[in-house]
Amino acid sequence: MNLLDDHLVDVLLDAAAMGVNVVEREGISFAHPARFILVGTMNPEEGELRPQLLDRFGLCVEVTGLNNLDARMAVVERRLAFERDPRPLPPAGRLSSKPSASPF
Numbered sequence: 001m002n003l004l005d006d007h008l009v010d011v012l013l014d015a016a017a018m019g020v021n022v023v024e025r026e027g028i029s030f031a032h033p034a035r036f037i038l039v040g041t042m043n044p045e046e047g048e049l050r051p052q053l054l055d056r057f058g059l060c061v062e063v064t065g066l067n068n069l070d071a072r073m074a075v076v077e078r079r080l081a082f083e084r085d086p087r088p089l090p091p092a093g094r095l096s097s098k099p100s101a102s103p104f
Contacts, residue, residue, distance in 0.1 A: 001040035002047045009053055012038065016056060 004012075015021040021034035038056065042049060066072045 001042040001053065002044075002049050003042075006050075009050060013052055013056070 011021075015034040016036070016038070019034055020031050022029060022031045024030075066075065
């Protein structure tokens, strides 16, 4: 989000505030309803968000990488298990590295 051009941020903020998006090209103007949820990512090392945009987010999550090899392997194992059987998996603490007859 922090790498978006200022003009694009202004258009997004206007559409969100007014509930209408206006597209103008070559003398033609078209307006349509603009009810949307904005989902985005950013890297704080690449700059800050404009305050007008920051207060539009209802939820902010900070994601960090896993440095522990065992934890990284557990994530991959859970993902592979989900690909084999997409039914809900048990909580991560209940998984073991040994295969079992039942995932529960």
